[in-house]
Amino acid sequence: MQKRQFIQGAVLSAVALASTVAAAQDNTFKIGLILPMTGPFASTGKQIEAAVKLYVAQNGNTIAGKKVEIILKDDTSAPDVTKRIAQEMVVNDQVNVLAGFGLTPLALATAPIATQSKTPLVVMAAATSSITQASEYIVRTSFTLPQAAVAMADWAPKNNIKKVVTLVSDFGPGFDAEKYFKDRFLFNGGQVTESLRVPMRNPDFAPFLQKVRDIKPDALFVFVPSGAGAALMKQFVERGMDKAGIKLIGTGDITDDDILNSMGDAATGVVTSHHYSANHNSPLNKKFVEAFTKANNGLRPNFMAVGGYDGMRVIYEAAKATKGGRGDALLAAMKGQIFESPRGPMFIDAQTRDVVHNIYIRKVEKVNGQLHNVEFDTIKDVKDPGKAK
């Protein structure tokens, strides 16, 4: 197996070397965009695709005299497919940069290809802390879950939330959220009385919520995938837990802008921490949201869209600086970019290649008859706590 991998790697890097020579005469700048366009995470893919199209429409499709070509492929959120597509893109299409990656396993599966072929890889969605450590060529423009979890753990104790029960989905990002929230919350003098993990295929939240109700904490901290979040919030209210004085807090995944409006009144009052809200108050964001909704039939951009939009910005600027270059030069031009995104100010940390941005504390409220995450507190320049050392 190792031998096979070695040969694969050797062949790949040989081809990549050859390709750098070949591409020197090529007059296109190719972006290989790999997204889950079908399957359970298709909404992630749709949001990012729309954002990428919007960015190209706004910024033109030529950089330094080279035509920008975007090759979009669907990986159906299966890691082996992602890896295969990435390989094809690097070897056959000779892309300058790989981008997309809807989920953590997809990004991790592709990391070796980025390293071997020296192709920069821009993660636009996946949020587990360790991704950028998997390859020197990975740059992230989405966010990391620990950033959001830690921000909430800082905010909560200052707002009379001392006793918390955590409830997360039983998978990687869930553990991340649970661990970083708990560590920071304990450090801040809070108390986590119970940590519940819900199976991914859990059909009914009733027993978990009843348990929380009987423990009577000040708040319930939640991380679950966004669709499940809606069901959880409804059952939370149905069980009368809001009336029993328990607050619902969590990372912004549970109040995803994409579906927030259809969650109904159960969502109002939920406090979450996240890096982007479609309601973010800045001229740039207003422009972004307006253009996005107009181009996509009223679809509201969510944090996935903004990750894709900013990812394109990072790629474009790096391509301009290197005149449509590739490999190490292109990567170097991505590091350290500071700019204003629709989410607010952000930059790409030159050391970790990870995103640094503000985390906002938001509350779900009705704005002009629509449910929105309204930001009311800001924690500035949050680095990924997973790489503190």
Add this chain to the structure above:
Amino acid sequence: MLTILFDGIAYGMLLFILAVGLCITMGLMNFINLAHGAFAMVGGYIAVVLMQQYGVPFLLCLPLAFVGAGLLGAVMERTLYRPMYSKPHLDQVLFSIGLTFMAVATADYLMGSTQQIMQLPDWLKGRTELLDGALGMGHYRLFIIAVCAALTVGLQYVLTQTRFGSRLRASVDDARVAAGLGINVNVVFALTFAVGSGLAGLGGALGAEVLGLDPTFPFKFMVYFLIVVAVGGTSSITGPLLAALLLGIADVAGKYYIPKLGAFIVYALMIAILMWRPQGLFVRQGGK
């Protein structure tokens, strides 16, 4: 404590409605239909689309989901399932699981992959507390229990007391002799299959609120259906009912008292019961 019991019963009842159609096709018609969950999903989508996009009242959505899934079941029975009746079980399993994959892909294509969110009418949203809060009952769960109880009584009556019930049982026991006695076996089977699918659709519509609804629904709950059928035995209505209740209560209580092991309790219980009674909890003597 009582609340947990109540939630468990509601959850069990829901499982029962979802699985009872499978019990009928599997136990009475001796056909393994793994695509059963797909009919439940169809019912769920019918209800959600009617409610959210056309503003049809919730109570009307339920029978429509039943009828919609039932009609689809009837059509499928006539065109696809009937030739499969005489095939070996492995063929049936492969056929129906293929059908499930197609249903999942179709739902994904038509409806998108996101979770569908349903807004219940206000009168179902509340909650009643009894005995100083020791027993809290969500109104929607009460509603589920009521509907399921009514259905169980009705089904039991039809199967054991009516002429149609005896025809069905006769057709199952020996289709050739039943046909010889003048029973139109094909019609009986088609009707039974349609009703089974319709019940799944109704279960899907009722469950969309509690269980969630997305294109992977048929796979998510396939295991639960099969557990209900395997544990309950397939020859009566009461067997699966008790099995579903037992599973619902065990699942909810397990997750409440031992959250770390919660997801395993159902499976452990199933293994224990099947080792004790390999034929299922309740078996009709002398049947096939």
